[in-house]
Amino acid sequence: MTNAVNPDSPMPDIRPRTLAEKVWDKHLVAKGENGTPDLIYIDLHLVHEVTSPQAFDGLRLAGRPVRRPDLTIATEDHNTPTLAIDRPIADLTSRTQIETLRKNCAEFGIRLHSLGDIEQGIVHVVGPQLGLTQPGITVVCGDSHTSTHGAFGAMALGIGTSEVEHVMATQTLPLKPFKTMAITVDGTLRPGVTAKDIILAVIARIGTGGGQGYVLEYRGSAIRALSMEGRMTICNMSIEAGARAGMVAPDATTYAYLKGRAHAPDGADWDDAVAYWDTLATDEGATFDAEVILDADTLEPFVTWGTNPGQGVSLSDTVPNPAEIDDANERSAAERALEYMDLAAGTAMKDIRVDTVFLGSCTNSRVEDLRAAAEIIKGKSIADGVRMLVVPGSARVRIEAEAEGLDQIFLAFGAEWRFAGCSMCLGMNPDQLAPGERCASTSNRNFEGRQGKGGRTHLVSPLVAAATAIRGTLSSPWDLVQDGTLGHDAVPAVFVPASL
């Protein structure tokens, strides 16, 4: 194919395209006709123990192999314990799921990173860390937070078990094209405000269903200024807005992150890859089906008060009054949420006392997240009656953090330093909230009972998690400066905006 335009021939299709459309077009195996879906090639299939067993079983029943074991990788994360990992898993269901994954991977020739392996960890931390997640690829996993990988400019989709089997057998998926939504965040985040606050604010704005049917593309100067880890945090939670995927166009930050990673291209391959990656950004003049604009300059640390990720406010705000919500459905949802959360309308968010702080999950468990929190708590001690769990996203993150001495900072503070996995994000392992317990959590879902039956979750950034662990009430680093816990110059990254 050539891009040269012959003035005598009809106009070629040079319609400006979005990042998402470019990746889609590039992976088209067969275009659907008469309402049938397109067949899309899948570059990378990530597998974990919870959603794969029936898919493997289906293959076995039909006598089919995994078509491309070399594009497939598995890890153990949801059920793994974060203490005493050398001992057999006590819970029988959990143990069976893990053992089944091990048997299946051995039988079908799939690379598996088991508990104890340096690359074991949350599937969405492992892919990027190995350099497998790359710009312009299609990635799937039987897990909704697969959207994380979109931070690299990949089309990353969470899929169901039947689709997992389909990808294993064919390395493709029948899919109908998605709509596109631009989420433009311009301006500069103030110190103490993070990627997590951006995405919580986005979800509060568009609602948990606002992204349905869309691929979100995050753009604007505030997004460009984020590290890869921050971009992953944002894309991770696209699914909480109901979107099929979230993406950020690749740039120098992306390339710098990837360069030298185990499975990143090298030598001449690197140059070829970069040449392609450079073509991925959304074209000037391309149109999105919807657009949302957010101002980074005025953003504050953001937290949730309710039982879905869209029920959030600025930390300096109060618990909203359901009576003031116009939409009847939202009003009754808010009433139910406040009852479950045991909160009264009008309560200052900062007056809410927590029992537990959870720093972890595929949203915020990478080394930068741990570093940011450690910076705040260094030399302090944990509030009375509060427990804090620090769960690195992968064994490698844990080792990196230990090399920097972060584990010692957490331990001296009074936090627990655990082994890698999903842990208290969903409590499939023993890390759970007790009924009625309240938690400031850096994870992505505050659904009823998600972190343990009857547990109450407030979604927060790692900085808010750290400050909350010090004060015992929902707090930001700004509060620590104001109450004198942190000196103005102690942490250069933190200052209190004049407006507060």
Place this chain on the structure above:
Amino acid sequence: MQKFTTVTGVAVPMRRSNVDTDQIIPAVFLKRVTKTGFEDALFYGWRQDPEFILNQEPYKNPKVLVVGADFGTGSSREHAVWALRDFGFDVVLSPRFGDIFRGNSGKQGLLAGQISEEDAETLWRVLEAEPGIELTVDLVAYTASVGDLTVSFEVDEYTRWRLLEGLDDIGLTLRDEARIAEFESHREPWRPRTLPARQVNL
């Protein structure tokens, strides 16, 4: 998947409507790691009652379920279809199905045929008059026959074609195998591969 043209076997007259997927298979069975062996879980709650129809001798090895309207509503669990298949059912006839259940059925080789309310009533009466009588479902002719009675059922064209051809979603995609292979032959060499495993310590 087996090609489906006709099925002959014992038909169960089940006079219940609004049977949601939680009734077909309770959530506690979703923890299992296999796709087969769910026969014991089918209608688990109701099977605790010795009077329940599937516990009756003539209905121990059925192939067709004739049931009331709104069968398979509720949770999207594919296990509901697996459990019916594992128990031996090839066909469910009902005046109305839950959407997701009907979609899942087609993927697993279970025919979900839609019949009229009157035909459901007529079939129940004939089947109840002679418990254990065999019924023949003809997918080519869109008919279900028992004794002298023949009723017709509806199924969407695409699903019917796939059942007749014995194609599940994967089988269907694999008909495009040549195009997949052709696509793969053009993939750039620098695209990521998980094997062989590489180690770089950063």
